[in-house]
Amino acid sequence: MPLTLTPNLSEPGKRYFQAYTPGDDFYEALIETHRDLTDEQSSLVNAKLVLLLSNHIGDLSVLREAMNIARQSV
Amino acid sequence: MLSTYQYSSYEYVRPPEQSGAEKKRYPVVIVGAGPVGLAAAIELAQSGVPVVVLDDDNTVSVGSRGVCYAKRTLEVLDRLGVGDPCVDKGVSWNVGRTFFREQEVYNFNLRPQDDHKRPGMINLQQYYLEEYEITRAKELPNLDLRFKNKVVSVSPDGNGATLQVETPDGIYSLETDWLIVADGARSGIRRMMNLEIDGKIFMDRFLIADVVMKADFPTERWFWFDPPFHPGQSVLLHRQADNVFRIDFQLGWQADPEEEKKPENVIPRIKAMLGDDREFELEWVSVYTFQCRRMNNFTHGHVLFVGDAAHQVSPFGARGANSGIQDTDNLCWKLKLVIEGKAPSSLLDTYSEERVFAADENLLNSTRSTDFITPKSKMSLTIRNAALTLARDHAFARALVNSGRLSVPAVLTESRLNTPDTSEFAGDMVPGAAMDDAPMQEDGENFWLLERVGNQFMALVRVNDPSQVDAATARVYKSLVDAAIPIEVVLVSPQAGSAPEGLRVFVDEKHRFTERFDAQAGTTYLIRPDQHVAARWRAFDATAVKAALARATSNTL
Numbered sequence: 001m002p003l004t005l006t007p008n009l010s011e012p013g014k015r016y017f018q019a020y021t022p023g024d025d026f027y028e029a030l031i032e033t034h035r036d037l038t039d040e041q042s043s044l045v046n047a048k049l050v051l052l053l054s055n056h057i058g059d060l061s062v063l064r065e066a067m068n069i070a071r072q073s074v
Numbered sequence: 075m076l077s078t079y080q081y082s083s084y085e086y087v088r089p090p091e092q093s094g095a096e097k098k099r100y101p102v103v104i105v106g107a108g109p110v111g112l113a114a115a116i117e118l119a120q121s122g123v124p125v126v127v128l129d130d131d132n133t134v135s136v137g138s139r140g141v142c143y144a145k146r147t148l149e150v151l152d153r154l155g156v157g158d159p160c161v162d163k164g165v166s167w168n169v170g171r172t173f174f175r176e177q178e179v180y181n182f183n184l185r186p187q188d189d190h191k192r193p194g195m196i197n198l199q200q201y202y203l204e205e206y207e208i209t210r211a212k213e214l215p216n217l218d219l220r221f222k223n224k225v226v227s228v229s230p231d232g233n234g235a236t237l238q239v240e241t242p243d244g245i246y247s248l249e250t251d252w253l254i255v256a257d258g259a260r261s262g263i264r265r266m267m268n269l270e271i272d273g274k275i276f277m278d279r280f281l282i283a284d285v286v287m288k289a290d291f292p293t294e295r296w297f298w299f300d301p302p303f304h305p306g307q308s309v310l311l312h313r314q315a316d317n318v319f320r321i322d323f324q325l326g327w328q329a330d331p332e333e334e335k336k337p338e339n340v341i342p343r344i345k346a347m348l349g350d351d352r353e354f355e356l357e358w359v360s361v362y363t364f365q366c367r368r369m370n371n372f373t374h375g376h377v378l379f380v381g382d383a384a385h386q387v388s389p390f391g392a393r394g395a396n397s398g399i400q401d402t403d404n405l406c407w408k409l410k411l412v413i414e415g416k417a418p419s420s421l422l423d424t425y426s427e428e429r430v431f432a433a434d435e436n437l438l439n440s441t442r443s444t445d446f447i448t449p450k451s452k453m454s455l456t457i458r459n460a461a462l463t464l465a466r467d468h469a470f471a472r473a474l475v476n477s478g479r480l481s482v483p484a485v486l487t488e489s490r491l492n493t494p495d496t497s498e499f500a501g502d503m504v505p506g507a508a509m510d511d512a513p514m515q516e517d518g519e520n521f522w523l524l525e526r527v528g529n530q531f532m533a534l535v536r537v538n539d540p541s542q543v544d545a546a547t548a549r550v551y552k553s554l555v556d557a558a559i560p561i562e563v564v565l566v567s568p569q570a571g572s573a574p575e576g577l578r579v580f581v582d583e584k585h586r587f588t589e590r591f592d593a594q595a596g597t598t599y600l601i602r603p604d605q606h607v608a609a610r611w612r613a614f615d616a617t618a619v620k621a622a623l624a625r626a627t628s629n630t631l
Contacts, residue, residue, distance in 0.1 A: 004470070005468045005469060005470050006469045006470055007469060007470050007473040008470060009473075015487075017482075017485050017502055017507075018479070018482065019473070020473060020476070020479055023473040023474045024439070024442050024474075024476060024479070026474075027442070027446070027461075027474050027476070028442055028445070030457065031445060031454050031457065034451065034453045034454065034457075037451075037453070039451075039452050039453065042451070042452075042453035043453075046453070069464070069468075073463065
């Protein structure tokens with residue numbers, strides 16, 4: 001399965017009336033995860049997140065595709 | 075500075091209390107003649123409840139201030155008789171574009187479907203809305219609008235309140251059964267009553283400039299993150315009436331508001347944005363900060379808070395005046411029923427519950443937008459810019475870009491006035507939702523559904539052919555009008571035809587009602603006076619309709 005690049009966030013059992021809500025729910029949770037951390041701590045948290053989510057995805061071809069896109073125009 | 079608008083001053087008239095008239099107690103007094111207080115006054119007066127409105131000033135708002143009026147607000151204003159002048163004067167728009175540095179990264183359309191009367195949004199300087207509301211208010215004989223009447227003290231008691239009011243002729247006393255407080259963010263009444271309003275201040279400053287120019291910018295909302303002409307900050311552009319453009323520049327917390335307001339500092343910012351060649355004139359400039367906060371409860375005995383007096387949000391999303399006008403739409407029909415003795419005063423508790431729910435949704439959305447627009451930490455900024463960078467090429471990241479989630483009506487899913495569904499329905503017209511509009515015909519005349527629904531309880535019953543409704547059924551429908559709280563039953567049918575007993579028929583020739591309300595033959599919607607869905611069924615059942623009406627009015631059967 002190729003890397004999903006269309007909106008794909010949702011929470012089971014939750015009813016959404018606006019398309020932006022699940023993305024905004026996620027974004028808030030992500031920013032909240034970094035609240036009150038130093039820059040160094042935040043970088044570590046992000047690195048851990050990458051490792052956790054990579055393992056969850058599992059498919060190395062999908063991960064390589066994501067790594068490629070993330071590195072573009074940096 | 076240039077002026078495209080003539081501020082009229084409204085005449086002060088000595089109030090009857092200071093002209094020797096006998097003192098009397100009023101059913102409703104409203105403090106504040108801004109867009110929200112005036113909306114409440116017009117709605118109550120139109121529905122037969124006399125109102126007195128007190129305002130300490132005698133003119134409309136200075137500067138554009140509240141600029142964006144959303145579709146739902148326009149639908150409410152239509153019922154108040156001011157929708158047309160607002161839409162005629164305002165600039166209608168549906169599309170918003172968001173830029174990151176030099177490139178467009180995201181756009182949205184507030185009204186993806188046709189067949190609604192009103193656009194997603196209009197831009198209109200607040201002073202025009204207030205002017206149109208005042209004009210309408212003056213047409214209503216039971217609406218007593220008193221300029222230069224400043225409330226200097228308030229003494230609530232269990233059954234109303236006594237006010238001391240200062241005019242150019244001195245101070246007089248005024249008694250009322252109900253007090254609606256619409257005196258804005260710095261509410262004097264709230265302060266006099268020592269009521270708390272909790273939330274947070276955002277550490278940022280924004281410069282607003284109303285600029286008059288000839289420009290062929292499309293009528294869209296344009297938002298820039300980190301543009302070359304204002305690096306590191308955000309900029310928002312809206313076209314308003316009279317070729318007035320509203321530009322908001324983010325300045326940061328360190329900016330000096332007095333310095334920033336000076337034309338010699340404002341003009342270079344605008345020139346950087348527009349280029350040196352374009353001619354423009356400054357009309358109005360202001361620097362603002364904002365708070366996101368609300369009162370715990372919008373009702374305190376017989377004192378009812380609406381609009382900014384009850385809740386404040388950041389300006390990103392146009393959720394201030396829009397939510398205030400929706401407050402009054404929620405409140406007024408309930409207050410009328412309570413005043414007439416047709417509902418217990420506990421119905422007003424549901425005003426607070428429902429509008430606190432809406433305010434929390436507005437606070438959540440506007441706070442999220444603010445956090446995206448003005449990131450609070452280095453990591454927040456990095457994540458924000460990563461989303462903006464990915465948004466150029468990838469749809470998933472565009473969904474995360476948040477330059478303001480524009481005002482839409484709250485779906486009051488948690489309200490205890492709703493009767494829960496007993497059948498499956500597709501779509502969003504759940505109990506608690508504000509109705510969608512649809513094009514309709516009645517007696518061969520085209521109209522919009524929302525023009526002929528509301529101001530009373532109505533049941534819309536979907537039939538395949540109105541002429542097939544039998545007389546006995548029609549009499550049951552008609553009998554619902556005779557109750558203490560009447561319900562008018564109207565048939566909605568894909569084809570024209572005359573129904574027995576003079577029942578009205580709305581013809582859904584374009585099938586938009588059928589689609590949007592997932593309606594089939596028999597489907598019945600009970601609609602509140604504020605056009606919110608109270609209940610719905612797959613088949614009409616008079617007992618169920620009466621029970622749902624009782625529930626929607628906090629009555630017991």
